[in-house]
Amino acid sequence: MHDIRAIRENPAAFDAALSRRGVAAVSSDILAIDEARRAAIHAAETAQAEQNKASKEVGAAKGRGDEAEFERLRALVAAKKAEMAEMQAAAKAEDERLTALLLTLPNLPHDDVPDGADEDDNVEMHRWGSPRSFDFAPKEHYDLDGVKPGMDFETAAKLSGARFVVLSGGVARIHRALAQFMLDTHVEENGLSETWTPVLVREEMMLGTGQLPKFGEDSYQTTNGWWLIPTSEVTLTNIVNGLTVDEDTLPRRYVAHSQCFRSEAGSAGRDTSGMLRQHQFEKVEMVSVTHPDHSRAELDRMTGCAQGILERLGLPYRTVALCTGDTGFGARRTHDIEVWLPGQDAYREISSVSVCDAFQARRMNARFKPAGGGKPEYLHTLNGSGLAVGRCLIAVLENGQQADGSVDLPQALHPWLRGKTRLSADGTLV
Numbered sequence: 346m347h348d349i350r351a352i353r354e355n356p357a358a359f360d361a362a363l364s365r366r367g368v369a370a371v372s373s374d375i376l377a378i379d380e381a382r383r384a385a386i387h388a389a390e391t392a393q394a395e396q397n398k399a400s401k402e403v404g405a406a407k408g409r410g411d412e413a414e415f416e417r418l419r420a421l422v423a424a425k426k427a428e429m430a431e432m433q434a435a436a437k438a439e440d441e442r443l444t445a446l447l448l449t450l451p452n453l454p455h456d457d458v459p460d461g462a463d464e465d466d467n468v469e470m471h472r473w474g475s476p477r478s479f480d481f482a483p484k485e486h487y488d489l490d491g492v493k494p495g496m497d498f499e500t501a502a503k504l505s506g507a508r509f510v511v512l513s514g515g516v517a518r519i520h521r522a523l524a525q526f527m528l529d530t531h532v533e534e535n536g537l538s539e540t541w542t543p544v545l546v547r548e549e550m551m552l553g554t555g556q557l558p559k560f561g562e563d564s565y566q567t568t569n570g571w572w573l574i575p576t577s578e579v580t581l582t583n584i585v586n587g588l589t590v591d592e593d594t595l596p597r598r599y600v601a602h603s604q605c606f607r608s609e610a611g612s613a614g615r616d617t618s619g620m621l622r623q624h625q626f627e628k629v630e631m632v633s634v635t636h637p638d639h640s641r642a643e644l645d646r647m648t649g650c651a652q653g654i655l656e657r658l659g660l661p662y663r664t665v666a667l668c669t670g671d672t673g674f675g676a677r678r679t680h681d682i683e684v685w686l687p688g689q690d691a692y693r694e695i696s697s698v699s700v701c702d703a704f705q706a707r708r709m710n711a712r713f714k715p716a717g718g719g720k721p722e723y724l725h726t727l728n729g730s731g732l733a734v735g736r737c738l739i740a741v742l743e744n745g746q747q748a749d750g751s752v753d754l755p756q757a758l759h760p761w762l763r764g765k766t767r768l769s770a771d772g773t774l775v
Contacts, residue, residue, distance in 0.1 A: 346447050346707045349379055362453040365460060365669045375446060382439035389432035396425035448552070449559050452704040454669050455641075455678045461668025467681070468668070473652065474661030476685045477744060485688030486742040487619040490750025492516055494772030496620070507617070508609060508624045515765075515774040519741065519754065520627075522761035524602050524734045527629040527654055529761075531731055535650045537600035537631060542580035544604050545571040550583045553709040555675035555701075562610040573606035578728040581632035585724060586709040590634075592716040595724075596643060597634040600731060602627065620735050621693065627734040633727040636713065637703070640725035641678075644700040647729045648680045651696040654732055658755040660740050661685040663692050675701050682732075684740045695736045698729030742768075 352359045356372035363371065399421045406414040459468045486492055495516030501509035512520055531537040551557040551572045556564055556579065565573040574580060581599045590597075605628050616622035631650060635643050648664065655662045667679040676699035683692035703723035706712070712721035745753040752768040759766055765774040 346444075346704065347450060347453075348703075348707065349375070349443070349447070352376065353379070359453070363450065365454055365458075366451055366672070367462075367670060368451065371446070371450065375443065378439055378443045378446065382436055382443060385432045385436035385439060389429050389436060392425045392429040392432060396422055396429060399425065445558075448708070451672075451674045452677050452701060454672060455700075458672060458678050459666055459668045462670040463668075464671050466668040467665040467671055469663055469665050470680065471652075471664040472661075473656060473663070474659070474685070476661050476687060479687065481748045483687035483690075483743065483746060485619055485686075486739045488688070489742060489746055489752065490770045491752050491768045491772050492742055498620075505624075508622065510620045510623065514772055515768045516738075516742075516772070518762065518774060519758070519768065520734060520738050522758055523737050523741070524627060524629060526657075526758055526761045527731060527734070527737075528600065528602050530654060530657065531600040531629065531631065531650060535598075535600075535653070537598045537650075540581060540584075540599045540601045542577055542601055542603065544574050544577075544580075544606070546574055546579055546583070548572060550579055550586065553586050554579050554582050554705050555708065559674065563608055565606050565608060574603065575607045576605050576628055576728075576730075577601040577603040577630040578632055581630060582634070582705055582726050582728060583709060585634055585706075585711040587711065589712045589714055589721050590724070592636060592713050595634065595636050595713060596639065599632045600629060601632075602629045602734075619739065621739060623735060629731045629734060631698075631729045631731040634711075635725045635727065637722065637725045640700050640702060640727060643725075643727055644678065644680065644698060647727055647731075648682070648698045651682050651698060651729055651731045654737075655682065655684060655695070655740075657757040658737070658741065659757070660737075660744055660755075662695070667697075673697070673699060675699070675704050677702050677704070680729075684736070686740060686743050687746075688743045693736070695740065696730040696732050698727070700725070700727045702726075 352372055352375055356376060360370040360372050399418050403415060403418045406418055487496055495512055495514040497511040501511045528539060532539050548570060556575060564575050581601055605626050607624060609622060609624060631647055633643050633647060662682055662684045664680055664682050667681055672679050679697055679699040681694050682696040684695040686693050702725050705726045706723040711724045713724050714721050741755060742752050747753060750770040754766055762774060767775050769775050
């Protein structure tokens with residue numbers, strides 16, 4: 346959410362920043378509501394002061410025996426009390442209007458975020474590895490002979506419908522090993538704190554990280570009001586919801602492996618084959634909570650953590666800075682990491698690392714106490730995939746595929762597979 350004081354101080358700059366994201370000027374509407382809210386607050390405070398003054402004079406008039414003045418003052422007290430209640434209600438209503446409007450507005454991009462309309466305008470920052478040359482036509486993951494026995498979309502459709510999968514045998518084991526490899530690497534080498542959180546959350550938690558109110562259709566809600574998390578960004582970030590923490594406890598760096606659930610609203614017809622775009626999937630998610638002075642450096646550090654997983658697995662990738670038209674709602678700057686998928690002959694997103702500055706913290710009322718004293722300040726939050734497990738499985742299978750339908754597995758993964766090195770053409774690990 347945005348700081349109303351910053352909008353008051355420089356509405357033109359606010360509108361200009363939003364315009365880079367294709368949002369029409371809105372500061373005049375915000376300031377009109379804010380002015381009405383402040384006027385109602387002032388009127389309520391004035392009425393209360395006049396009520397208090399009249400209340401003190403009522404007793405004096407009674408003591409003097411001035412019945413007429415006594416009745417006048419008593420009526421004035423009642424009128425001012427009613428006026429105060431009316432103005433307080435008006436201020437509350439305007440405050441709710443202001444909050445509702447601010448909650449729908451995306452974060453402002455950093456100055457160095459490239460301008461653009463969509464993913465075609467993203468800017469490549471870094472590239473690692475060279476796509477492998479095949480002496481046969483590489484297939485997509487679901488067409489590999491060794492994968493077919495362990496990746497069942499037909500049974501999943503019977504159980505749950507489209508965009509689900511049942512994994513079994515060697516494929517399921519590789520999927521699990523990837524998640525464990527990612528977790529252990531982030532904990533032991535990258536200094537993140539392993540965390541396990543619920544997948545069902547209260548509505549205010551989804552509000553805190555920006556999934557609500559605008560993007561409710563992208564997630565699933567239970568009949569009793571819980572929401573299924575689209576990523577553990579929601580739970581990990583909301584650990585500091587409503588807290589004021591000590592500066593010397595920062596940064597707080599979390600990592601969690603969780604099930605994730607997305608309705609994929611608006612993605613009809615996209616990536617319908619295979620398990621690239623699913624309603625239920627797994628991610629290893631990184632979240633950092635930092636001092637404002639350190640959040641931009643933390644973005645680069647987290648990006649490196651995600652890149653390191655791909656490098657350890659020997660998977661070619663590229664990193665792009667998202668343009669203003671492709672940056673997510675809550676982010677100020679985002680680095681997407683795209684892994685090479687030979688079956689598609691394309692780079693596809695496998696991680697998105699974002700810095701949100703105080704946008705989420707303001708929604709969550711999450712602050713820190715400066716070590717040198719002074720008023721509490723809003724924290725900065727960051728989140729990023731480290732990595733999407735299913736998409737990493739796809740990349741491992743496609744990049745390691747052999748002409749006979751078997752798959753050579755990355756050496757870094759062997760210890761998590763108890764020394765197994767290949768997925769054979771019949772779907773067993775050997």
